Amino acid sequence: MRAAVRTGLLGLTIAFKDDVPPPPPCDPNVPIAPTDVLIKVKSAAINPVDYKLPRLVGGTVVGIDLSGTVERVGADVTDFKVGDNVFGRSPIIGGRGGSLADFALVPMDEIAIKPEWLSFNQAAALGVAYLTGLQSLRAGNVSKDSSVLIIGASGGCGIAGVQLARALGASRVVGVCSGRNFDFVKGTSGMELELIDYTKEGSIEKFRGENIGKFDCIYDTVTGSGRGEDYVASMMPLLKESTGTYVQINGSPTTMARHVIGRMKAQRKVVFTSGKGKKDLEEIVSLLKIFVARPHLDVKTFDENGVKGAFEQLRGRRTKGKIVFNME
Ligand SMILES: NC(=O)c1ccc[n+]([C@@H]2O[C@H](COP(=O)([O-])OP(=O)(O)OC[C@H]3O[C@@H](n4cnc5c(N)ncnc54)[C@H](OP(=O)(O)O)[C@@H]3O)[C@@H](O)[C@H]2O)c1
Structure with missing residues (x-):
């Protein structure tokens, strides 16, 4: 074959x-x-x-x-x-x-x-991208009226996160990606969402300055992807104090080791897609059907x-x- x-x-x-x-x-x-x-x-x-x-x-x-x-x-x-x-x-x-x-x-x-x-x-x-998105947003307790920041919004896991956050009822969804992908992300997500261009000098800093303590969940699909990008330290302050959750799906060896031994720092989680996927796949289909998102x-x-x-x-x-x- x-x-x-x-x-x-x-x-x-x-x-x-x-x-x-x-x-x-x-x-x-x-x-x-x-x-x-x-x-x-x-x-x-x-x-x-x-x-x-x-x-x-x-x-x-x-x-x-x-x-x-x-x-x-x-x-x-x-x-x-x-x-x-x-x-x-x-x-x-x-x-x-x-x-x-x-x-x-x-x-x-x-x-x-x-x-x-x-x-x-x-x-x-x-399979992988949407299961990871669903399980990560769950880990971040995303539900009706949540505010969610999705880092890497134009990638496979990022787009999944945007569409699923919308279907779960999040009231504010903000994506970080390069400016040339703004129209694509808006079109695919089918929703009004704010987008931050990480390639434009000063835009991340400006966004950070205006959004301290405003997010229930940060879903980071970029940190630790092999090129040294690390959003954790710079974006953690954007979480709501004591209730917000930073969910990452990749990370430094230290972060991974902490995850494995169950010693993640407060308000931080690592998600690896897990479990038998059937039920979650069925839930993903139901969520996407709400807005006929694809x-x-x-x-x-x-x-x-x-x-x-x-x-x-x-x-x-x-x-x-x-x-x-x-x-x-
Ligand atoms: N833990 C798990 O279970 C799990 C599951 C799936 C994936 N992962 C991991 O998660 C990562 C992402 O996977 P993926 O499938 O989404 O990959 P992907 O589709 O290849 O991601 C590409 C996207 O990353 C964005 N990007 C690259 N550098 C960026 C930066 N500095 N800031 C913001 N966005 C940036 C790009 O955006 P622009 O082109 O707009 O710049 C592009 O759209 C990989 O490391 C993968 O191994 C983990």
């Missing part, structure tokens, strides 16, 4: 191949685990984690996010049947292989039924050039919304 695979000594190079062995249960004579679902992948999205992990951790086939059609189910699978259209994740831990392939084998509690009003490409984009896509062809170009673009950290491969 076609697949994007990790190659080289550590498996940190990503290459397109068309002779990768399919998951064994593609052969009807090979048993399928009771809780597994075999999916004919129609669309698969990519995330920075896909190129950050070596083969030893991430496995040979790259990718987590997918949508497609159920080909075969294990004996204990009751929520899905052959022919159902589904979307979700092929998780790194507990997964049976990645999503950038013609077929993927996934645990039944990591997928949900794809609604008709989302295309396969759109549904594939929801992810913004940059659709690529699944071939050698498409895979190479897409990962170069993703590594460049200038992606607008989500990069998705149309696998059909």
Whole structure:
């Protein structure tokens, strides 16, 4: 089958191949685990984690996010049947292989039924970015009338955060991104929101000066992304005193260590997308339906050039919304 695979000594190079062995249960004579679902992948999205992990951790086939059609189910699978259209994740831990392939084998509690009003490409984009957005906004107690600051508002996780914050009822949503992406973020979010251009000298400082103690939640998708950007110290004072929460999804080794040993500083949290995703995926669909919001896509062809170009673009950290491969 076609697949994007990790190659080289550590498996940190990503290459397109068309002779990768399919998951064994593609052969009807090979048993399928009771809780597994075999999916004919129609669309698969990519995330920075896909190129950050070596083969030893991430496995040979790259990718987590997918949508497609159920080909075969294990004996204990009751929520899905052959022919159902589904979307979700092929998780790194507990997964049976990645999503950038013609077929993927996934645990039944990591997928949900794809609604008709989302295309396969759109549904594939929801896994990692929207689950992270939902779980982060939850960690920040975002609900009706919350004020939320989203750092990195034009990226995959950022746009998800903006759309979900709106659907959760936040009354003030402010995004930080580069000015050239303002129209794109406004268009995709479908709401009136304030945007701050971090590339314009003095704009962050001015915004900070006017907003001390005003936010219930800061959702930071940028800090610790590998280029030394760190918003934590400069933005923490914008939280409401004692009740606001700073949620980050990446960070320095010290922050990560503190998170792992449960010693995060007051009002700060690190979120790693977790748990079995099915219920949260269903909630995401319900929330997006409120405003008929959809992810913004940059659709690529699944071939050698498409895979190479897409990962170069993703590594460049200038992606607008989500990069998705149309696998059909
Ligand atoms: N903890 C978890 O479970 C989890 C889950 C998903 C992702 N992550 C991590 O979260 C990070 C973001 O993921 P993603 O999928 O959203 O990545 P992405 O789509 O590649 O993010 C690209 C965006 O980052 C923005 N950006 C870059 N530098 C910025 C800066 N200095 N200030 C503000 N915005 C900046 C860019 O905005 P402009 O082009 O407008 O400048 C671009 O839109 C990655 O490090 C990823 O590994 C963690």
